[in-house]
Amino acid sequence: MIPIGSSPSQPMMAVTPATRVLAIETSCDETAAAVVEGGRWVVSSVVATQFERHERFGGVVPEIASRAHLELINDVVADALRDANLRLRDIGVIAATQGPGLAGALLVGVSAAKALALATSRPYHGVHHHEAHLYAAMLADPTLEPPFVTLIVSGGHTLLVAMDDHGRYRVLGRTVDDAAGEAYDKVARLLGLGYPGGPILDQLAGTGNPEAIRFTRPMLDPREPDNLDFSFSGLKTAVVLHRRKHPDQPIADVAAAFQDCVVDVLTTKLLRAARRERLGTIVLGGGVAANSALRARVVAEAERASLRCVVPDRSLCTDNAAMVGAAAWHRLRFEPPTGLAGGAVPNLALPGTT
Amino acid sequence: MRIRTHSVEETRAVAGELAAVLVSGDVVVLSGDLGGGKTAFVQGACAALGVTEPVTSPTFAIVQEYRGRIAIAHVDVYRLDTLQELHDLGFDELVDDDRITFVEWGDRVIAALPSEHIEVAIGLPPGDDVAESERILTISVHGRDWSVRSRRIATVLAHHLHPEAAERDLA
Numbered sequence: 001m002i003p004i005g006s007s008p009s010q011p012m013m014a015v016t017p018a019t020r021v022l023a024i025e026t027s028c029d030e031t032a033a034a035v036v037e038g039g040r041w042v043v044s045s046v047v048a049t050q051f052e053r054h055e056r057f058g059g060v061v062p063e064i065a066s067r068a069h070l071e072l073i074n075d076v077v078a079d080a081l082r083d084a085n086l087r088l089r090d091i092g093v094i095a096a097t098q099g100p101g102l103a104g105a106l107l108v109g110v111s112a113a114k115a116l117a118l119a120t121s122r123p124y125h126g127v128h129h130h131e132a133h134l135y136a137a138m139l140a141d142p143t144l145e146p147p148f149v150t151l152i153v154s155g156g157h158t159l160l161v162a163m164d165d166h167g168r169y170r171v172l173g174r175t176v177d178d179a180a181g182e183a184y185d186k187v188a189r190l191l192g193l194g195y196p197g198g199p200i201l202d203q204l205a206g207t208g209n210p211e212a213i214r215f216t217r218p219m220l221d222p223r224e225p226d227n228l229d230f231s232f233s234g235l236k237t238a239v240v241l242h243r244r245k246h247p248d249q250p251i252a253d254v255a256a257a258f259q260d261c262v263v264d265v266l267t268t269k270l271l272r273a274a275r276r277e278r279l280g281t282i283v284l285g286g287g288v289a290a291n292s293a294l295r296a297r298v299v300a301e302a303e304r305a306s307l308r309c310v311v312p313d314r315s316l317c318t319d320n321a322a323m324v325g326a327a328a329w330h331r332l333r334f335e336p337p338t339g340l341a342g343g344a345v346p347n348l349a350l351p352g353t354t
Numbered sequence: 355m356r357i358r359t360h361s362v363e364e365t366r367a368v369a370g371e372l373a374a375v376l377v378s379g380d381v382v383v384l385s386g387d388l389g390g391g392k393t394a395f396v397q398g399a400c401a402a403l404g405v406t407e408p409v410t411s412p413t414f415a416i417v418q419e420y421r422g423r424i425a426i427a428h429v430d431v432y433r434l435d436t437l438q439e440l441h442d443l444g445f446d447e448l449v450d451d452d453r454i455t456f457v458e459w460g461d462r463v464i465a466a467l468p469s470e471h472i473e474v475a476i477g478l479p480p481g482d483d484v485a486e487s488e489r490i491l492t493i494s495v496h497g498r499d500w501s502v503r504s505r506r507i508a509t510v511l512a513h514h515l516h517p518e519a520a521e522r523d524l525a
Binding site for chain 2: 028100102103104155156157174175176177178179182186189190233234236237238239240241244245346347
């Protein structure tokens with residue numbers, strides 16, 4: 001047995017198309033577990049969301065998040081095994097998201113996975129949350145292979161990643177201030193909408209006129225045609241000032257114009273990244289990829305530019321454990337498992353980036 | 355002390371000049387409206403303190419740590435509801451003599467913060483015809499040590515003030 005806390009080098013393990021990964025994801029406000037076979041086949045995937053608990057706070061509350069993860073984790077893992085009609089002995093690897101994310105929340109998933117690994121003498125492997133989002137698209141479309149460019153866009157992250165090969169990534173651009181999902185949540189709060197702000201704002205925007213207001217597109221300066229970074233902080237101010245000047249304008253119009261602006265910037269940069277890197281496939285991932293306007297726009301623009309476009313089901317865009325299982329399986333083909341010494345790393349950098 | 359800035363660059367520059375006064379152990383509270391520019395202010399201060407990596411909004415992560423010439427913790431309590439949550443996050447250990455701690459929305463958890471601190475309130479000027487990049491920064495000091503150091507702040511930031519205002523603040 002490997003003592004916890006040491007960091008011995010782990011032996012490589014033989015992963016095969018029959019290898020089943022039991023994966024756990026608790027980096028933010030979803031408690032999720034899944035069984036994935038051969039890195040591509042989702043045998044089961046269970047997601048318990050905590051958003052009702054967070055509603056009155058208008059956002060994810062870390063302490064509540066960790067406590068809720070603790071309350072849910074055992075049932076969620078048991079459900080994933082039951083749905084898969086499998087027992088622990090049928091599992092080859094136990095994986096969990098090890099970062100980035102909220103420290104207390106990550107710790108629940110990592111500890112549960114390590115406990116299961118220890119109890120079953122199976123290897124434990126820690127997965128990077130963004131790498132998992134990259135693999136979500138490969139679950140959505142089994143024929144998808146790198147290279148491609150992915151826009152990962154959520155409450156905590158907004159980044160463009162070129163996946164050159166399995167385990168080889170380049171971060172092409174990222175937000176210099178707020179994540180797109182954070183902008184959604186904060187503007188939803190400014191407009192007096194409930195939680196979760198993103199979906200409510202998305203719905204409201206559908207009833208408004210996006211052309212009623214034209215918010216300046218941040219980081220789309222024609223003088224910087226290669227810029228792939230994002231900035232959404234200034235949009236909050238633009239919304240505040242617009243509300244001051246035009247207090248009678250329907251908030252549906254404000255929501256629609258705000259959404260139009262965000263979607264415009266995200267889509268333009270995703271297409272720009274594909275063009276610059278000469279990549280023929282674009283992919284969406286992360287919680288904001290569940291946004292209906294963004295999905296529609298990316299699909300339309302990809303068609304216009306003759307690019308292949310993979311927009312996973314909403315259930316694979318938002319946080320889930322199936323993508324963690326897929327990422328773990330692929331990485332274990334060329335890397336030994338993390339082992340029990342691997343902890344939760346809230347500010348973990350994406351491995352394999354150059 | 356009140357300073358009006360006209361661009362986010364100017365807001366960052368003020369932050370950078372204020373950072374020259376900061377030493378390890380200091381706590382800087384950022385308060386003010388949503389979209390006011392709290393993160394931009396911390397970006398300016400971090401750049402002046404030698405942080406080279408990108409400084410982004412800590413709203414999601416709650417705590418982000420940076421290393422410039424001094425260690426820096428960038429905290430955002432926007433999503434927290436109770437002081438207990440702040441303690442659970444290990445905030446008490448974060449604030450120590452080894453680093454400068456910036457706390458966005460810190461006015462909401464003032465009871466959990468050291469009584470010695472400096473507060474920068476950032477707001478949009480009043481009125482419905484305000485330029486998007488204009489801000490009013492209100493800097494106030496709390497605690498005995500800081501009231502001694504406030505003269506230094508007034509000196510480094512004096513050129514941002516109208517002459518009469520500078521005189522009044524220094525008096």
